[in-house]
Amino acid sequence: MTQHAVAMPDSFSADAALAVLNEGGNAVDAAIAAQFVLAVTYPEAGNIGGGGFMLIHKDGQQHFLDYREMAPGRAHRDMYLDENGDVIPYASLFGTLAAGIPGTVEGMWQAHQRHGTLPWARLVQPAVMLAAEGFVVPEKLAGRISRYIERIEARDIDVNFAEFFADAKAGETFVQTELAVTLMRIRDKGADGFYRGTTASIISEFMADNGGLINEDDLAAYTAQWRQPITAQWRDYTVVTSPPTSSGGIAILQWLGMYDRVEQRLGVEMKHNSVDYMHVLAEVGKRVFADRGEYLGDPDFVDVPTGDLLNDDYLDQRAAPIQLGKLSLTESVKPGLKESEDTTHFSIVDSMGNAVSNTTTINLSFGSGVVVEGAGFILNDEMDDFSAKEGVPNFFGAIGGKANAIAPYKRMLSSMSPTIVLQEGRVKMVTGSPGGTTILTSVYQSILNALVFNMPVEAVVNTPRFHHQLLPEHLIRHHPGIDASTLNALVDMGYNLRESEFGDLHVILKTEQGLTAASEARGRGKAVVEVTE
Numbered sequence: 001m002t003q004h005a006v007a008m009p010d011s012f013s014a015d016a017a018l019a020v021l022n023e024g025g026n027a028v029d030a031a032i033a034a035q036f037v038l039a040v041t042y043p044e045a046g047n048i049g050g051g052g053f054m055l056i057h058k059d060g061q062q063h064f065l066d067y068r069e070m071a072p073g074r075a076h077r078d079m080y081l082d083e084n085g086d087v088i089p090y091a092s093l094f095g096t097l098a099a100g101i102p103g104t105v106e107g108m109w110q111a112h113q114r115h116g117t118l119p120w121a122r123l124v125q126p127a128v129m130l131a132a133e134g135f136v137v138p139e140k141l142a143g144r145i146s147r148y149i150e151r152i153e154a155r156d157i158d159v160n161f162a163e164f165f166a167d168a169k170a171g172e173t174f175v176q177t178e179l180a181v182t183l184m185r186i187r188d189k190g191a192d193g194f195y196r197g198t199t200a201s202i203i204s205e206f207m208a209d210n211g212g213l214i215n216e217d218d219l220a221a222y223t224a225q226w227r228q229p230i231t232a233q234w235r236d237y238t239v240v241t242s243p244p245t246s247s248g249g250i251a252i253l254q255w256l257g258m259y260d261r262v263e264q265r266l267g268v269e270m271k272h273n274s275v276d277y278m279h280v281l282a283e284v285g286k287r288v289f290a291d292r293g294e295y296l297g298d299p300d301f302v303d304v305p306t307g308d309l310l311n312d313d314y315l316d317q318r319a320a321p322i323q324l325g326k327l328s329l330t331e332s333v334k335p336g337l338k339e340s341e342d343t344t345h346f347s348i349v350d351s352m353g354n355a356v357s358n359t360t361t362i363n364l365s366f367g368s369g370v371v372v373e374g375a376g377f378i379l380n381d382e383m384d385d386f387s388a389k390e391g392v393p394n395f396f397g398a399i400g401g402k403a404n405a406i407a408p409y410k411r412m413l414s415s416m417s418p419t420i421v422l423q424e425g426r427v428k429m430v431t432g433s434p435g436g437t438t439i440l441t442s443v444y445q446s447i448l449n450a451l452v453f454n455m456p457v458e459a460v461v462n463t464p465r466f467h468h469q470l471l472p473e474h475l476i477r478h479h480p481g482i483d484a485s486t487l488n489a490l491v492d493m494g495y496n497l498r499e500s501e502f503g504d505l506h507v508i509l510k511t512e513q514g515l516t517a518a519s520e521a522r523g524r525g526k527a528v529v530e531v532t533e
């Protein structure tokens with residue numbers, strides 16, 4: 001029996017990916033088609049105006065494509081500070097100045113050049129059709145759009161989002177004509193249909209008229225980078241995950257590695273979502289985020305000590321002070337070496353055993369809130385993922401320093417963590433999630449759920465998760481559904497708790513019975529496994 005499987009953020013992308021697989025396309029072809037469809041039907045995070053990471057397992061080899069946005073050529077370190085050196089509220093979150101140079105179209109083009117098998121135009125066409133002829137707006141999307149419009153109006157934020165999206169009503173067909181024409185140029189001209197010619201001049205003129213920085217030279221200068229994925233042995237598995245510019249691979253492997261060390265030291269298996277389990281993983285999270293803030297940034301600009309941060313001796317030393325029942329003081333957790341969020345993810349396995357784990361983003365839901373007039377797509381607000389000022393938290397509460405300072409053509413640090421786990425060289429699990437810094441948690445906890453606690457795939461994605469990240473001090477964010485007595489015990493220990501619904505896992509898991517797939521129930525995802533012969 002051969003099978004293929006998809007776990008997608010919505011039904012339109014799932015159907016498009018399955019159609020490609022059923023036509024004989026491989027997982028990369030299906031991923032490209034899905035990415036463009038999401039730019040139409042999942043406007044809060046799907047995009048051509050943002051960026052992302054694609055992790056590919058193909059013919060037994062692993063490849064990682066960094067199509068993260070870059071700072072424009074005229075960006076500079078202090079661009080979001082006022083004359084007193086304070087961060088200007090919202091400047092890196094809304095409006096044209098918040099946008100980095102989009103990377104998605106170049107990313108898809110590069111992926112297709114190296115690994116695609118079906119014609120490029122075939123893969124872009126489903127998105128063209130959905131934009132030109134419209135799609136029926138799901139209720140959850142309509143709700144997110146109307147809540148977003150209320151929020152930006154309440155805060156008096158001057159962006160043009162409502163002009164383009166106020167008509168998207170639940171159950172009604174929503175057409176995006178300008179976006180359709182932009183997608184046609186991409187379909188017919190490839191990456192040049194976005195980075196050169198008509199689209200590039202529309203973007204550049206729109207930026208110039210609206211206080212943005214991105215110009216035609218910036219668009220022509222954009223490159224996506226093939227990087228070596230991080231690969232590490234963990235228990236009986238090989239974890240293949242995201243290298244910098246992502247913080248994800250390092251964070252996930254630190255989390256898994258320190259968890260194992262504490263458990264071995266204690267000599268007992270911790271019970272899932274028990275007080276000890278949540279406390280130990282929160283303690284690990286403090287250390288992960290202290291390192292993230294100090295050492296991680298764009299590897300084309302800074303030397304990221306990946307090997308040192310994942311070294312066995314280093315993880316032994318980092319895990320050693322973690323004690324049951326006792327919280328580390330936040331200020332005592334230093335970097336160790338001497339130191340409505342949105343995004344979306346999908347997972348695909350084809351019938352040849354190839355896999356794609358792809359996470360893509362325009363940062364917050366609906367990005368910068370700005371639609372490029374004449375081109376119809378939403379611009380990212382990814383510049384907020386840089387450290388606007390040393391030690392000042394960004395939207396996700398993450399702090400950073402020199403390694404993640406703004407510089408022209410530099411990529412901002414990300415938490416996106418597309419990950420594939422192999423067993424004896426074959427795909428065991430494909431995982432990933434949106435959620436800013438909580439992505440790291442959703443991904444490592446999905447791995448623990450599946451491979452330590454042996455949960456079926458629906459439970460892997462839907463079991464309540466919890467997140468701690470050093471700052472705010474002693475705060476654990478948790479999904480609804482964690483046992484009340486556990487939460488009370490954590491409060492007694494000194495934790496602050498906040499219920500919050502973060503993440504949207506899309507996971508494919510190989511079991512003895514074959515592939516299984518699930519998308520988190522809170523979202524509007526669709527996961528399907530099909531038998532191919």
Ligand code: GLY
Nearest residue numbers: 363414415416436
């Ligand atoms: N914009 C969220 C991230 O890349 O981490």
